[in-house]
Amino acid sequence: xxxxxxxxxxxxxxxxxxxxxxxxxxxxxxxxxxxxxxxxxxxxxxxxxxxxxxxxxxxxxxxxxxxxxxxxxxxxxxxxxxxxxxxxxxxxxxxxxxxxxxxxxxxxxxxxxxxxxxxxxxxxxxxxxxxxxxxxxxxxxxxxxxxxxxxxxxxxxxxxxxxxxxxxxxxx
Numbered sequence: 001x002x003x004x005x006x007x008x009x010x011x012x013x014x015x016x017x018x019x020x021x022x023x024x025x026x027x028x029x030x031x032x033x034x035x036x037x038x039x040x041x042x043x044x045x046x047x048x049x050x051x052x053x054x055x056x057x058x059x060x061x062x063x064x065x066x067x068x069x070x071x072x073x074x075x076x077x078x079x080x081x082x083x084x085x086x087x088x089x090x091x092x093x094x095x096x097x098x099x100x101x102x103x104x105x106x107x108x109x110x111x112x113x114x115x116x117x118x119x120x121x122x123x124x125x126x127x128x129x130x131x132x133x134x135x136x137x138x139x140x141x142x143x144x145x146x147x148x149x150x151x152x153x154x155x156x157x158x159x160x161x162x163x164x165x166x167x168x169x170x171x172x
Contacts, residue, residue: 002100006107007031008073008108012037013060020070029071037059037063048163
């Protein structure tokens with residue numbers, strides 16, 4: 001059996017690890033668009049509160065650890081299309097198209113921090129920090145600014161408010 005998983009964040013990695021436990025002999029392939037897997041999206045909170053010292057500490061698993069479990073990982077991979085009738089995924093990696101078949105397909109593409117109902121979401125003044133690059137940019141903005149508006153009162157929003165209060169910043 002071949003299991004293909006699209007996405008290398010929490011859900012994708014959890015799916016791969018669970019599939020390995022359930023299907024001991026399966027070929028498991030994880031496709032990830034980023035250059036690393038396992039980035040912890042809530043890292044900004046940990047950095048601002050001194051729980052970790054650098055972004056390099058913001059990963060919970062490596063490709064090598066996955067490969068030790070006989071899980072193949074393809075990084076810098078962009079899925080171009082899926083054909084569920086013929087059970088195939090076409091993806092691009094290293095400027096070449098690859099077609100792979102599967103018995104089971106898991107989509108673990110994550111959430112998006114956008115609202116199509118709010119104008120201006122594309123502004124560089126709006127901080128979203130789900131990837132390491134965006135977390136770097138957010139850290140720069142936190143260092144350069146004193147007043148912030150947090151949209152969203154979920155766990156991440158509350159953690160950010162707490163971090164800014166601890167750093168003596170004002171949040172609206």
